[in-house]
Amino acid sequence: MTSTTTMLLQQLHEQSRTELMIRARAQFPGASDEFQSLAEEYDTLAPHLRGRFLETLGLSSEDFESVQGAALSLAVSAEMGRFLRNMVLAHKPRRILELGSSYGVSTLYFAEALRTLDGGVVVATELDPVKCARLRVHVSTAGVDAYVDLREGDVFQTVSSLDGAFDMVFIDVWANTYLDLFKQTERLLRPGTIVLADNMYTAEDAVRPFKQYLDDNPRFSTTTLDFESGVEFTVVVS
Ligand SMILES: C[S@@+](CC[C@H](N)C(=O)[O-])C[C@H]1O[C@@H](n2cnc3c(N)ncnc32)[C@H](O)[C@@H]1O
Numbered sequence: 001m002t003s004t005t006t007m008l009l010q011q012l013h014e015q016s017r018t019e020l021m022i023r024a025r026a027q028f029p030g031a032s033d034e035f036q037s038l039a040e041e042y043d044t045l046a047p048h049l050r051g052r053f054l055e056t057l058g059l060s061s062e063d064f065e066s067v068q069g070a071a072l073s074l075a076v077s078a079e080m081g082r083f084l085r086n087m088v089l090a091h092k093p094r095r096i097l098e099l100g101s102s103y104g105v106s107t108l109y110f111a112e113a114l115r116t117l118d119g120g121v122v123v124a125t126e127l128d129p130v131k132c133a134r135l136r137v138h139v140s141t142a143g144v145d146a147y148v149d150l151r152e153g154d155v156f157q158t159v160s161s162l163d164g165a166f167d168m169v170f171i172d173v174w175a176n177t178y179l180d181l182f183k184q185t186e187r188l189l190r191p192g193t194i195v196l197a198d199n200m201y202t203a204e205d206a207v208r209p210f211k212q213y214l215d216d217n218p219r220f221s222t223t224t225l226d227f228e229s230g231v232e233f234t235v236v237v238s
Pocket residue numbers: 070073074075076099100101102103104105106107125126127128131153154155156172173174
């Protein structure tokens with residue numbers, strides 16, 4: 001990864017965390033010192049306890065699943081980003097489908113890995129035109145334009161317009177749409193495709209039908225990684 005991308009990502013991670021903390025503080029009913037100690041406690045929690053704890057901090061599912069959260073970046077963490085990058089370096093996908101791109105933090109991790117591999121494309125999807133404009137600037141700053149195909153618009157329409165198989169899919173859109181969106185994406189999967197879905201712990205209730213669907217379907221081999229926000233790791237079997 002170039003130093004330009006590393007610095008850009010540091011800045012974007014910092015911005016994402018800061019704006020989320022500002023939102024949480026504004027909605028937290030208690031005193032500042034109480035908020036501060038809870039915010040510090042969040043980082044020390046086991047991943048599977050984080051979902052419920054977000055509510056304690058003043059954040060609600062509305063902040064992650066609806067237009068109320070639309071202005072927020074809600075970027076993947078640096079740890080999650082490194083995981084995504086490693087998955088690409090190991091699996092060597094030619095085509096990656098990213099569902100929910102925001103300002104492009106996860107997009108940059110994918111694109112940087114594709115640059116290292118010297119080929120491939122990540123199809124990024126985002127509804128918000130302001131976020132899309134910022135994503136384009138970030139991709140250009142990092143110099144990875146050749147590896148990113150941004151589709152601006154509703155992700156359901158974007159997915160229905162796509163053809164051919166994808167080797168990797170990353171789901172990070174509003175959690176209450178995971179199942180419907182995944183069903184629509186199924187025709188783009190092939191045996192060996194890896195599907196990663198974020199927020200399995202932090203949006204535990206909203207993603208339950210998606211998790212149940214994967215668990216019950218023999219076409220998929222799936223497990224939840226006890227890591228960061230909870231990551232569903234699914235391999236398409238047939
Ligand atoms: C959790 S954020 C994605 C964060 C991103 N992966 C990153 O690491 O920076 C989810 C994004 O999905 C977008 N989104 C929500 N519903 C959408 C839809 N129907 N079509 C396209 N994008 C949508 C939101 O605007 C938001 O930016």
